[in-house]
Amino acid sequence: LLSSVHAAREDSYDVALFFIAGNSPLCLVTRMAGIPTVINVDGSDSDRRKWNRLAKSYLRGAERLSPRLATRAITDSHAVASIYKQRYGRKIDVVPYGAEVPEEHDIGVLDRLGLEAGRYVLFVGRLEPENNPHLLVEAWSQIPTERTRGMKLVVVGGAPYASEYINRVRRAADPRVVFPGYVFGPGYWELQRGAYLFCAPTEVGGTHPVILESLAAGNCVLVNDYKPNAETVGDAGVYFSGTEGVPDLVRQLERLLADPDLVASYREKALHRAELYSWDAVAAAYEQLLLEVSDAAGYGPLPMERLEELERVTTPANFRVVAPAAADS
Structure with missing residues (x-):
């Protein structure tokens, strides 16, 4: 005002x-x-x-x-x-x-969090219901350890107004899930570049910058089939049914975890898609x-x-x- x-x-x-x-x-x-x-x-x-x-x-x-x-x-x-x-x-x-990846700066975030490049699935966003981190945590808990091949799920973000919801999400998580809180700047991009794949289960809003940034970082992107997500990702990512929820998310995660070559092919598609969104x-x-x-x-x-x-x-x-x-x- x-x-x-x-x-x-x-x-x-x-x-x-x-x-x-x-x-x-x-x-x-x-x-x-x-x-x-x-x-x-x-x-x-x-x-x-x-x-x-x-x-x-x-x-x-x-x-x-x-x-x-x-x-x-x-x-x-x-x-x-x-x-x-x-x-x-x-x-x-x-x-x-728009989205463009800054110059690479390794500041040791992966080491501090006990992560290995290419050995974790990444979520980044506000931890609130419409972004659905609870769906991803629940889906991850249903995938046996042998099928995750020792990988971790990294849930980055927070929300000062949603402490009760965040506590529920944390309680539902198994030991394979890491909650580092907020990560910004070079550390954020280090996490993006090092992920095996990025998952965005969100179902509200328009274009989500974090999805564009994941494409620009060359990630394989798995998203809720909510229309604005589909508009952003096009054929450069994988979808799960937001209507079906956890069961289909489990299926798509298992398919990608079992097929590194498929993930690599989507990485190439992501980079080409991101070129459409230059600043x-x-x-x-x-x-x-x-x-x-x-x-x-x-x-x-x-x-x-x-x-x-x-x-x-x-x-x-x-x-x-x-x-x-x-x-x-």
């Missing part, structure tokens, strides 16, 4: 760019100041199970109104754009996320979008037919929406 008000008062910005649909009411601040405004809604945040009823209601309202309150609304996934079209009747544009291409797409928006003329009055609903559903308690006067055409 403070940044939005500052931008509006400065009156020296060509365009404003917001991220996350929940911030869409703030687009009013910059648009009322005459600043063309773009919002990247990210994924379908209202579908996350961590939100209570009030938060979900706010986010649904914010998602529904994002294309109205901004000059242009975008997302990083065509699957999410399709959700907006079906759920809210609004077309939004797509600019994908140079993403930056060029953003540059083109922002130039188009900033060069637009005659923005007209804001579409405020549903102001009462906006005030009731999407307005934070400390931010009162004032209907703007109609702009000159």
